[in-house]
Every structure is written in structure tokens, then in C-alpha cells.
Amino acid sequence: MKLFTVTTIIALTISFLPLSCFSAENSTARELIKRSDELMRGKSIAGIYSMEINTPRWKRKLSLQVYSLGREKIFIRILSPAKEAGIATLRIKNEMWNYLPSVERVIKIPPSMMLQPWMGSDFANDDLVKESSIVNDYTHKIISEQDIDGHPVCKIELIPKPNAAVIWGKIIYWVRKDDYIPLREEFYNEKMELIKLLEYSDIGKVSDRIIPRTWKMKSIIKPNHYTIVKLVNVKYNTPIDESIFTLANLKKLQ
Amino acid sequence: MNLIKTINLKKTYITGKDITTDALKGITLEIDTKEFLAIAGPSGSGKTSLLNILSALDMPTSGKVLFENKDITEKDINQLADFRLNKIGFVFQSYNLINTLTAFENVEYIMLLQGRPTAERKDKAEAILKRVGLGNYLNRFPNEMSGGQQQRVAVARAIAAEPKVIIADEPTANLDSKTAGLLMDLMLELNEEKGITFIFSTHDPMIMKKAKRIIKLKDGLIEK
Amino acid sequence: MYTQIKIAWRNIIRNKRRSSLTISAVGFGLGALIFLWAFVDGAHFQMIENYTSLLCGHIQIHEKGYRENPKLELYIENSDKIIKQIKKIPLIKAITKRIKTAGLISSAESSAGVTILGIEPDKERLVSSISRHISSGKMFNKNDDKTIIIGKDLAKNLNVSLGEKIVIMSQALDGSIAAGAYKLAGILNTGVDEIDKGIALISHKAAEELFYMNDKTSEIAIRLKSAEYVKTASEQIKEKLKMNQNLEISTWEEISPMLQQWIEFDKGFIIVIVFVVIIVVGIGILNTVLMGVLERKREFGILLAIGCHRREIVCMVAWESIFLGIIGTIMGLLLGTSISLYFSHVGINLKLFANALNSFYIDSFIYPKLIATHILFSISSVLITSISVSIYPAFHAANLNPIEAIRSV
Numbered sequence: 001m002k003l004f005t006v007t008t009i010i011a012l013t014i015s016f017l018p019l020s021c022f023s024a025e026n027s028t029a030r031e032l033i034k035r036s037d038e039l040m041r042g043k044s045i046a047g048i049y050s051m052e053i054n055t056p057r058w059k060r061k062l063s064l065q066v067y068s069l070g071r072e073k074i075f076i077r078i079l080s081p082a083k084e085a086g087i088a089t090l091r092i093k094n095e096m097w098n099y100l101p102s103v104e105r106v107i108k109i110p111p112s113m114m115l116q117p118w119m120g121s122d123f124a125n126d127d128l129v130k131e132s133s134i135v136n137d138y139t140h141k142i143i144s145e146q147d148i149d150g151h152p153v154c155k156i157e158l159i160p161k162p163n164a165a166v167i168w169g170k171i172i173y174w175v176r177k178d179d180y181i182p183l184r185e186e187f188y189n190e191k192m193e194l195i196k197l198l199e200y201s202d203i204g205k206v207s208d209r210i211i212p213r214t215w216k217m218k219s220i221i222k223p224n225h226y227t228i229v230k231l232v233n234v235k236y237n238t239p240i241d242e243s244i245f246t247l248a249n250l251k252k253l254q
Numbered sequence: 255m256n257l258i259k260t261i262n263l264k265k266t267y268i269t270g271k272d273i274t275t276d277a278l279k280g281i282t283l284e285i286d287t288k289e290f291l292a293i294a295g296p297s298g299s300g301k302t303s304l305l306n307i308l309s310a311l312d313m314p315t316s317g318k319v320l321f322e323n324k325d326i327t328e329k330d331i332n333q334l335a336d337f338r339l340n341k342i343g344f345v346f347q348s349y350n351l352i353n354t355l356t357a358f359e360n361v362e363y364i365m366l367l368q369g370r371p372t373a374e375r376k377d378k379a380e381a382i383l384k385r386v387g388l389g390n391y392l393n394r395f396p397n398e399m400s401g402g403q404q405q406r407v408a409v410a411r412a413i414a415a416e417p418k419v420i421i422a423d424e425p426t427a428n429l430d431s432k433t434a435g436l437l438m439d440l441m442l443e444l445n446e447e448k449g450i451t452f453i454f455s456t457h458d459p460m461i462m463k464k465a466k467r468i469i470k471l472k473d474g475l476i477e478k
Numbered sequence: 479m480y481t482q483i484k485i486a487w488r489n490i491i492r493n494k495r496r497s498s499l500t501i502s503a504v505g506f507g508l509g510a511l512i513f514l515w516a517f518v519d520g521a522h523f524q525m526i527e528n529y530t531s532l533l534c535g536h537i538q539i540h541e542k543g544y545r546e547n548p549k550l551e552l553y554i555e556n557s558d559k560i561i562k563q564i565k566k567i568p569l570i571k572a573i574t575k576r577i578k579t580a581g582l583i584s585s586a587e588s589s590a591g592v593t594i595l596g597i598e599p600d601k602e603r604l605v606s607s608i609s610r611h612i613s614s615g616k617m618f619n620k621n622d623d624k625t626i627i628i629g630k631d632l633a634k635n636l637n638v639s640l641g642e643k644i645v646i647m648s649q650a651l652d653g654s655i656a657a658g659a660y661k662l663a664g665i666l667n668t669g670v671d672e673i674d675k676g677i678a679l680i681s682h683k684a685a686e687e688l689f690y691m692n693d694k695t696s697e698i699a700i701r702l703k704s705a706e707y708v709k710t711a712s713e714q715i716k717e718k719l720k721m722n723q724n725l726e727i728s729t730w731e732e733i734s735p736m737l738q739q740w741i742e743f744d745k746g747f748i749i750v751i752v753f754v755v756i757i758v759v760g761i762g763i764l765n766t767v768l769m770g771v772l773e774r775k776r777e778f779g780i781l782l783a784i785g786c787h788r789r790e791i792v793c794m795v796a797w798e799s800i801f802l803g804i805i806g807t808i809m810g811l812l813l814g815t816s817i818s819l820y821f822s823h824v825g826i827n828l829k830l831f832a833n834a835l836n837s838f839y840i841d842s843f844i845y846p847k848l849i850a851t852h853i854l855f856s857i858s859s860v861l862i863t864s865i866s867v868s869i870y871p872a873f874h875a876a877n878l879n880p881i882e883a884i885r886s887v
Contacts, residue, residue: 057551058653084655098647103659105645107584112591116582120649311783311881332787339785346783346884349776354488359481364784366481411784
């Protein structure tokens with residue numbers, strides 16, 4: 001009886017082993033990406049970030065107040081420096097507006113400007129407008145696994161689906177298998193040339209989760225251009241007033 | 255003195271596909287300076303062929319032609335042209351002259367080809383045209399002259415080049431008998447004056463009478 | 479030689495009708511070629527004038543690397559000093575400077591990407607004709623930093639009219655956000671999409687304030703006395719500014735290769751016409767001379783018989799061709815140049831094609847332009863053709879068998 005049980009268990013394990021190994025790698029990859037995306041995005045975000053923009057000619061540091069709800073709404077207001085304080089950006093679904101207090105005008109960003117840098121940084125307007133595209137608009141495949149700092153890390157290749165409206169030809173996403181923490185994203189154009197590189201570091205506790213707190217977006221085609229975003233004081237999944245994500249709120253001076 | 259000598263001259267023409275005509279079947283003759291010679295015979299006897307060869311316009315199929323003891327069959331095209339220019343004078347049956355040149359210019363032209371200086375050309379052309387009786391026709395164009403006058407200009411041109419021999423192929427065929435006779439008399443006079451050999455072909459007995467010597471041709475051979 | 483020429487000439491006179499027909503063919507062919515070429519040259523001249531005078535100028539000076547990568551950061555330092563250095567060059571008619579960068583323009587209703595130009599209106603007027611294309615409103619003066627001028631298509635897209643508020647958003651030299659509000663003072667109508675859709679003009683002073691570009695500028699634009707001096711002038715400027723290693727000096731051809739390409743394309747078109755004319759002229763003369771030779775077989779036979787060398791015969795025939803060619807050429811030259819000169823004063827009215835022409839920077843009235851080298855080329859082609867075409871008939875005549883030739887009827 002014992003032998004039978006043991007044999008059965010061994011047999012079942014063996015028979016399931018290959019299945020788990022070959023079970024749609026895609027769904028494992030997709031799962032990883034989905035979980036990682038949810039980790040970074042949460043249901044809502046409210047907080048202060050710092051953004052340091054570096055180019056060979058100048059360096060600027062902005063302090064930003066950010067609110068985000070799910071995947072559809074984002075509100076960002078510049079708090080400092082003084083010259084730019086009050087400039088705000090609102091994104092609802094795939095539409096985007098900027099508010100400029102110095103001229104008291106709300107400007108809608110036309111689709112033709114989507115690839116332009118947001119406020120001169122290495123993040124494009126499009127990066128902020130990005131919906132759940134990373135999960136739904138790409139096919140995912142694990143291309144390798146390795147150990148980094150004691151954690152298993154999957155290197156996942158994201159290829160845009162045929163009709164997806166995305167500008168990248170390919171994204172390579174490094175993510176920790178155990179806690180879904182993203183480590184690195186590489187962005188390639190349609191000619192498969194590396195254009196931008198996003199490095200996550202300084203992993204630590206933020207609000208109710210463990211995530212990287214420093215994000216460095218580096219331009220490959222423009223040498224010595226990079227932008228560092230740091231989480232200063234960020235809270236996840238706190239209730240957020242929907243009225244924040246309105247044009248009226250854009251214009252409020254605070 | 256021996257001017258021209260032919261040895262067993264033969265000329266064959268290819269007149270069609272695989273059809274040949276023997277125009278001259280073996281002509282051997284000698285011609286001296288100062289001769290006034292008629293080549294007589296019916297049409298087809300080979301008169302024209304013989305004259306063409308003697309005047310270096312054509313080459314024999316076989317046999318030799320010696321001019322002043324030199325074989326003219328060895329010469330190339332340009333050498334033959336020079337030979338004809340300087341040694342031979344031509345009077346054709348008709349259309350001897352260049353229509354766009356005056357009588358004077360026609361006679362002058364041949365001396366120009368020979369490279370003679372301007373003064374000499376002009377004096378000689380005038381003198382010779384006067385000699386043949388056309389002193390008042392210097393500036394006439396060929397289409398402004400009669401047949402006989404045109405032939406006389408041709409003779410003048412031939413003389414002007416100071417050749418050794420003048421070859422005339424039926425020179426009087428297109429002229430009336432009186433004009434023909436006058437032309438022949440002129441040629442005879444020039445022959446006596448200048449010592450130039452005249453060889454002319456004809457089938458007209460009246461013309462033959464004027465010759466000092468007659469060579470009769472029949473079927474490509476000299477008739478004895 | 480003289481007699482051969484005499485003979486050749488008299489042959490041509492002899493056959494007056496045939497000779498006149500041939501000469502006319504050559505004459506009309508050449509005349510048409512000269513006129514068409516002058517027409518195309520006239521159109522090109524206008525194209526270049528219109529394009530360079532609209533906004534580009536004949537020569538532009540930038541900081542090195544600007545043309546490849548037009549960034550605000552590649553600005554020209556000490557632009558006034560540079561302008562002073564080159565002002566004295568006699569070929570230069572006027573100089574102006576401009577700040578140029580990309581940005582977002584928006585009205586109450588919508589926004590669009592735009593190229594922002596900060597200009598000095600008093601100097602700009604002497605360099606480009608842009609201020610003359612203001613269809614409503616008027617140009618600001620150089621101290622005005624509160625007004626803006628945009629193209630009519632852009633105004634329509636933004637749905638703004640004179641007096642309304644327009645906002646510009648861009649990035650200043652220090653990277654910070656540059657935002658400014660201006661009143662619409664004028665609307666441009668140039669007929670050129672690039673400008674009417676995508677340009678916004680503010681004063682150089684306003685641009686300096688907006689972009690933190692004090693004493694700096696993006697480009698120096700130069701107008702010469704005439705576009706033909708471009709290469710010479712550019713060399714002279716390079717010489718005067720050679721101390722400054724940071725500048726690049728570009729001609730309008732380098733700035734807009736597209737226009738150059740159109741002109742090159744037309745050159746190909748002209749070559750085709752030259753070919754056609756050569757063929758017509760060649761056939762015309764060949765026909766006449768060959769007929770003449772065949773008709774005079776007997777004469778050539780006699781000439782060959784009496785001892786004319788073949789090369790002398792060739793000469794005779796060649797001279798006929800030469801005469802026909804020369805007379806035809808003179809006729810064609812007179813015809814072509816007189817028609818071109820007449821229209822170069824009166825102009826050719828192409829109003830029917832005005833729309834198509836405008837997009838190529840050509841006006842509806844074209845003034846043909848006679849250019850010496852082009853006329854020379856046309857004449858040489860025709861003359862060379864006339865002479866070469868005589869080779870066949872000449873050799874044919876020279877190689878006749880005298881005996882057969884004399885016998886021909």
C-alpha cells in the first residue's frame with residue numbers, strides 16, 4: 001500500500017513535471033508581466049516624486065505631485081522650481097492636457113506630439129499615456145532565467161501584437177520571479193535598435209509594498225541624456241477623490 | 255619611243271550569277287609618243303574596256319600594262335589617281351565638265367589639283383581656251399554652251415594638265431558631223447603642236463579616216 | 479580647298495528649294511531648342527528666386543551641427559559681431575537673424591506642433607518676402623513682444639481670428655518649460671503648405687525672452703544681389719569668418735536639396751529635347767546631301783577619273799553639309815533668341831496652370847532667360863551634327879567606281 005502510494009505520487013509528479021516545464025511559457029511570461037505591472041501601478045497612487053533631468057548642457061530638478069487611478073487616469077502637478085510651479089498634466093484614457101499658469105491656458109496635446117518628451121525629460125508623453133498595453137498589446141516570452149542577488153530573474157521578450165498601436169518594435173523586461181519586482185526595461189524601435197533603457201533600483205518598502213524607489217530612464221541615442229525619478233512620499237491604494245482628474249482641477253493654483 | 259606596252263592583256267567581267275564575259279582575250283600592242291591612234295570596232299568589241307585599262311581607270315584580269323616601261327598594275331588607288339592626273343588626259347563622250355564651274359574654272363581646276371601656282375594656272379587656262387577657240391566663253395557655264403563647245407573645253411582641260419597621252423572614248427558620238435570633224439581637226443593640230451599621243455575609240459568610219467594609225471578590235475582580240 | 483568650297487557652295491545655291499527646306503528644318507529645330515531652354519531657365523530662375531526670397535534666403539549661417547540637428551542649444555554666439563564682419567561684402571544685399579525652434583501652439587479650441595521663428599521685422603523685410611504675404615492684419619515691429627503671426631491654414635486649424643489669444647509652449651535654452659501668450663496680429667498666405675501650416679512668427683526680442691536666448695540666435699540669413707553669386711559669396715563669407723571654427727555656412731542648394739533635384743530633373747528633360755533636335759537636324763541634312771551626291775554620281779565619276787583624290791571628294795561633300803549647317807544655325811540662333819528676348823520682356827501667361835506652378839514656387843507669368851553657355855551648347859550640338867552627318871554621303875561619293883559612275887544616268 002505504501003509502495004503504491006509512493007509510486008503514484010512519484011508517477012504523478014513526474015507526469016506533471018514536464019507539463020509544468022512546458023506549460024504555455026507564454027502564460028507564465030504574461031502572468032509575470034501582469035503581476036509586475038499591478039505591483040507598480042496598484043489600484044491608486046498618491047504621492048510626491050522627484051524628477052532630475054540631465055543633459056550635457058543643463059540639469060533640472062522638479063518636484064512633482066502625482067495622483068493616479070487604475071490604468072486610466074493620471075494627474076501630475078509641478079511643485080518646484082518656482083518658475084514652473086503650478087504647471088500640471090492631466091491624462092484621462094488616451095487624451096492628455098497641460099495647464100500653464102503663466103499664460104492661464106489649458107492646452108490639449110495633439111496626437112502628433114505624443115512622442116515628444118514630457119516636460120523635457122526622457123519620458124515621452126506617450127509613456128504617461130500608456131494604458132495596460134504592456135500586458136494586452138504584446139505577446140510575451142521568457143527568453144532566459146538567471147539569478148541576480150539571490151533572486152530568480154526572468155528575462156522576458158515583449159513583441160507587439162500585429163494590430164497594436166505601439167511605437168516600439170520590442171521591449172525586453174527583466175523581472176524577479178518571486179516578488180514580481182521589475183529590474184530593467186529595454187526599449188527597441190522597429191529596426192530593433194536600442195533607443196531607451198529604464199533601470200530600477202533602491203528596492204524598499206513603499207506604503208504597502210516592496211518596490212524599486214529609484215527609476216533611471218536613459219537615452220541610448222542621445223548620449224548623456226537621462227532622467228532619474230525617485231519616490232519621495234508615495235501611498236498606494238488610498239481612496240482618491242475623482243474630482244482631481246478634471247480640467248477644473250488642472251487650473252486650480254495650489 | 256615606247257610609251258605604252260601591253261602584254262597579253264585579258265579582261266573578264268562578272269556580269270551575273272556565275273556568268274562571266276571575256277571582254278579582252280589577249281591584247282598585245284605598243285604605242286609610241288606623238289601617235290594619233292584610233293581604236294576601231296563594233297560595239298562589244300572591247301574598245302571601252304581597253305581604253306579604261308590603258309588610262310588606268312580599270313585593272314586587267316591578267317597580263318601586263320607598261321607605261322614608260324613601268325608596270326602600272328602595281329600601283330595603289332592614290333598612286334593611280336596621281337598617275338591619271340599627271341600622265342593621262344580624259345575626254346569622255348559627254349558630261350565631261352563640272353556644272354557648277356565655268357569653262358575657265360573647269361580648265362583651271364585640273365591644274366589646281368596638280369598644285370600649280372595661281373599665276374601659271376590663270377595664264378594657261380586663258381591661253382588654252384583661246385587656242386581651242388573659246389576665248390570669249392571663259393565665264394560661261396557648261397549649260398550655257400553647245401555640245402561641241404563643251405567637248406572643246408574638255409579637250410582644253412585635258413591639254414592643260416600636260417599629260418603624256420589623251421584618251422578619248424567616242425568623243426564625237428553626240429555631235430553632228432560638222433562639229434565632229436572640227437573637233438577631230440583640233441585634236442590633230444594639238445597632237446602635232448604638243449607631241450601628246452591621242453588615243454580615241456570610234457565606230458564611225460569618217461572619224462577613223464582622220465587617224466594616223468588604226469587598231470581594229472573584234473571580239474576582244476586585235477584583228478589582223 | 480578653295481575650289482572645293484566654291485563647288486560646294488554653288489551646289490547649294492543651285493538647288494534653292496531643297497537647300498531652303500533643309501536650312502529651315504535646321505533653323506526651326508535650333509530655334510525651338512534655344513527658346514525651350516530659355517523657357518526652362520526662366521522658370522528655374524523664378525523658382526530659385528521665389529523659394530529663396532520667401533523665407534530661406536540665399537545663404538544661411540548656423541552653429542556647427544545645427545543643420546543636421548536643429549536644437550536651440552546649437553545657438554550662434556556674438557551674432558551681431560559676425561554680422562558686422564560680413565556686412566561689407568559687396569555681393570551681400572541684406573542680413574537678418576532668427577531664433578528658430580519647435581514647439582506647441584494652441585488656441586482655446588485646439589493645438590498643433592509648430593516651428594517658432596523669432597524675427598527682426600525691419601531687417602527680415604530686406605532678406606525675405608514673408609512680410610509681404612500677410613493677407614490680413616500686419617507685421618509687428620521689432621520691439622513688440624506681445625504679438626504673433628501665423629499661416630492661414632494654421633489659423634483655420636486653431637480656429638482663431640485676429641486679436642485672439644494664442645499660446646506657445648516649448649522648451650527654453652535651460653531646459654525649463656517656456657510658455658508665452660500672444661495676440662494674433664496677422665495671418666500669412668504664401669501658398670506654400672510648409673509655411674501656411676507650420677510657422678509661427680514672433681519678434682526676435684519676444685523669442686529671446688521666451689527661450690532665455692539673450693544675445694543669442696539660431697540662424698543668420700543672407701540675401702545676395704542675385705542668386706547666381708551664391709558660390710562666390712559663400713566663399714567670401716567663409717574667408718571672412720574663418721577665425722570662427724564653430725560656424726557652418728550653407729547655400730540654399732544645401733538647405734533645400736529638393737529644389738536642386740527638381741532643377742536637375744529638368745536638365746534631363748532638356749537633354750531629351752536636344753537629342754530630338756539633333757535627330758531632326760541630322761536626318762534633314764543627311765537627306766539633302768545624300769540626294770545631292772546620288773544625283774551627281776557622274777560628276778564625281780569624272781572627278782575621280784581625271785585624278786581627284788578621294789579625300790578631296792570627301793571635302794567637297796562635307797563642305798555642303800557645313801554650309802547648310804552654318805546657315806541653318808544662324809537662322810535658328812536669330813529665331814530662337816529673338817523669340818526668347820521678346821517673351822523675356824512680355825512674359826508668357828500660364829494662369830491656367832497657376833495652382834500647379836505655385837507649389838513649385840513658379841509664378842503664373844514665366845519670363846524666358848537666355849544663358850550664353852546654354853545657347854553655345856545648342857549651337858555646337860547642331861553644328862557638330864551637321865558635319866558628322868555628312869560623313870556617310872561623303873565617303874559614299876569618294877568610293878564610287880569612276881567607270882560605273884560616269885555611266886550612270
